[in-house]
Amino acid sequence: MSLVPTATVSEHNSRDSCWIIVHSKVYDVTEFLDEHPGGSRIILKYAGGDATEAYEPIHPPNAILDNLPIEKHIGAIDPNTVVAVVKEVTEEEKQRQAVLASRPPIDEIINLHDFEAVAKKVLPAKAWAYYSSASDDEITIRENRAAFQRVWFRPRILRDVSVVDWSHTILGCKSSFPVYISATALGKLGHPDGELNLTRAAGKHNVIQMIPTLASCSFDEIIDAALPGQPLFVQLYVNRDREITKKYVQHAEKRGVKALFITVDAPQLGRREKDMRMKAVDDNGTAKVQDGQSDVRRDQGVSRAISSFIDPSLSWKDIPWFRSITNMHIILKGVSTPEDAILAYESGCQGIVLSNHGGRQLDTARSGLENLIDIVAALKTKGPWPNPNFSIFVDGGVRRASDVLKALALGASAVGIGRGFLYAFCSYGQEGVERSFQILREEFEMNMRLLGARSISELKPEMVDASALSAHVGVTPTDNLYNNTYQHLSTAAFRESKL
Numbered sequence: 239m240s241l242v243p244t245a246t247v248s249e250h251n252s253r254d255s256c257w258i259i260v261h262s263k264v265y266d267v268t269e270f271l272d273e274h275p276g277g278s279r280i281i282l283k284y285a286g287g288d289a290t291e292a293y294e295p296i297h298p299p300n301a302i303l304d305n306l307p308i309e310k311h312i313g314a315i316d317p318n319t320v321v322a323v324v325k326e327v328t329e330e331e332k333q334r335q336a337v338l339a340s341r342p343p344i345d346e347i348i349n350l351h352d353f354e355a356v357a358k359k360v361l362p363a364k365a366w367a368y369y370s371s372a373s374d375d376e377i378t379i380r381e382n383r384a385a386f387q388r389v390w391f392r393p394r395i396l397r398d399v400s401v402v403d404w405s406h407t408i409l410g411c412k413s414s415f416p417v418y419i420s421a422t423a424l425g426k427l428g429h430p431d432g433e434l435n436l437t438r439a440a441g442k443h444n445v446i447q448m449i450p451t452l453a454s455c456s457f458d459e460i461i462d463a464a465l466p467g468q469p470l471f472v473q474l475y476v477n478r479d480r481e482i483t484k485k486y487v488q489h490a491e492k493r494g495v496k497a498l499f500i501t502v503d504a505p506q507l508g509r510r511e512k513d514m515r516m517k518a519v520d521d522n523g524t525a526k527v528q529d530g531q532s533d534v535r536r537d538q539g540v541s542r543a544i545s546s547f548i549d550p551s552l553s554w555k556d557i558p559w560f561r562s563i564t565n566m567h568i569i570l571k572g573v574s575t576p577e578d579a580i581l582a583y584e585s586g587c588q589g590i591v592l593s594n595h596g597g598r599q600l601d602t603a604r605s606g607l608e609n610l611i612d613i614v615a616a617l618k619t620k621g622p623w624p625n626p627n628f629s630i631f632v633d634g635g636v637r638r639a640s641d642v643l644k645a646l647a648l649g650a651s652a653v654g655i656g657r658g659f660l661y662a663f664c665s666y667g668q669e670g671v672e673r674s675f676q677i678l679r680e681e682f683e684m685n686m687r688l689l690g691a692r693s694i695s696e697l698k699p700e701m702v703d704a705s706a707l708s709a710h711v712g713v714t715p716t717d718n719l720y721n722n723t724y725q726h727l728s729t730a731a732f733r734e735s736k737l
Contacts, residue, residue, distance in 0.1 A: 394691075419656070575613075578590075
């Protein structure tokens with residue numbers, strides 16, 4: 239590869255000829271400007287210069303290699319022409335570093351809400367807006383949490399609970415918890431190691447991680463960070479180009495991934511207004527994990543920008559095709575109704591996730607926990623239940639082991655936690671994730687003893703009272719920990735008058 243002087247790169251700083259530097263390599267992205275899912279504006283901001291700092295947090299390392307034709311790879315930057323630039327630290331960054339230095343010691347973090355509170359303080363505003371936002375009026379994200387408070391325990395007594403066991407098997411994979419790490423995107427927005435924090439902690443503690451399509455780290459980077467034999471699942475947004483999807487799925491299976499979770503509730507990503515108000519696309523760029531199609535307005539936020547490749551034509555007719563290209567377990571992520579649960583069962587899938595995408599899609603959609611009761615009842619009409627060949631997973635709003643136990647008692651096979659673990663690594667890196675596992679272990683042990691369940695198999699529907707679950711009125715005590723962290727939506731702000 240030829241060496242390119244920085245002066246030569248700087249000459250190509252316009253829409254007509256746009257070169258950028260990423261990781262000391264020079265690329266001609268002129269023809270790619272209007273294809274970039276974040277729009278051309280962000281690329282042109284770095285035209286003729288080094289875009290690594292903007293690229294790194296929200297792109298896997300191989301994004302350019304996978305998506306830019308080889309003839310557009312100009313060469314390596316000539317190190318002898320690079321002038322070291324001392325970047326001035328902004329007041330915002332100084333304040334953030336001060337907040338990081340004043341974090342509570344990790345042994346003072348005693349629940350998953352604490353991680354969320356720390357993350358809210360230490361994350362850059364745009365990262366917090368992206369991670370915490372939900373769609374429209376954010377009714378569903380709050381309902382996901384509130385639903386668990388409307389289910390009450392009915393504990394059994396005088397059972398020998400000197401030994402309790404919360405280990406579990408999920409899709410044939412052994413796990414130390416009846417919990418898996420649900421996919422969340424763009425991990426490097428919150429920590430330089432991104433999703434690798436989850437992979438390393440999960441391998442150490444035998445917890446199953448679901449790899450997101452829109453991870454900041456590359457798929458192979460995550461796989462390579464796993465221990466030999468460490469079980470992993472993968473989440474899939476289906477690309478308009480089925481060949482890209484096929485290649486991705488078959489590569490995942492070749493690398494040993496055990497289950498494919500196809501996201502089916504996102505033909506278009508929801509309007510996440512906290513993210514939109516930050517105008518994060520204009521300043522920070524966007525992920526480029528799979529090919530995109532169109533330009534995006536600058537007020538759409540990261541969420542909309544990263545979604546342009548997703549195929550809205552995905553339908554039930556595609557399920558046989560997926561079954562033909564992989565032997566992995568196929569799980570449909572984003573099921574909400576008994577009708578669709580039955581169709582998933584009849585289509586030959588191995589399971590479903592009752593999920594509303596963390597409240598980020600259709601606002602005022604019911605919680606996965608509430609849908610669980612009707613869906614279990616529907617599937618019981620198809621034969622003996624539980625069915626070892628068909629699993630029901632639930633995610634959304636889980637912050638406590640007690641939440642997990644309620645879902646399992648009502649018929650869930652296992653429970654996914656996304657934001658809880660995300661905030662843990664944003665706050666304290668891998669150590670935060672490991673601490674979150676320790677907290678859950680302690681909560682499982684206590685709650686199972688108090689509930690009178692010595693193993694996961696002893697959790698039964700009669701151990702909970704879910705009669706108030708469908709009553710969407712405020713009849714339970716306020717969840718103060720959640721409410722203290724939740725950031726209310728704001729309306730459009732007036733600008734300072736220049737008069």
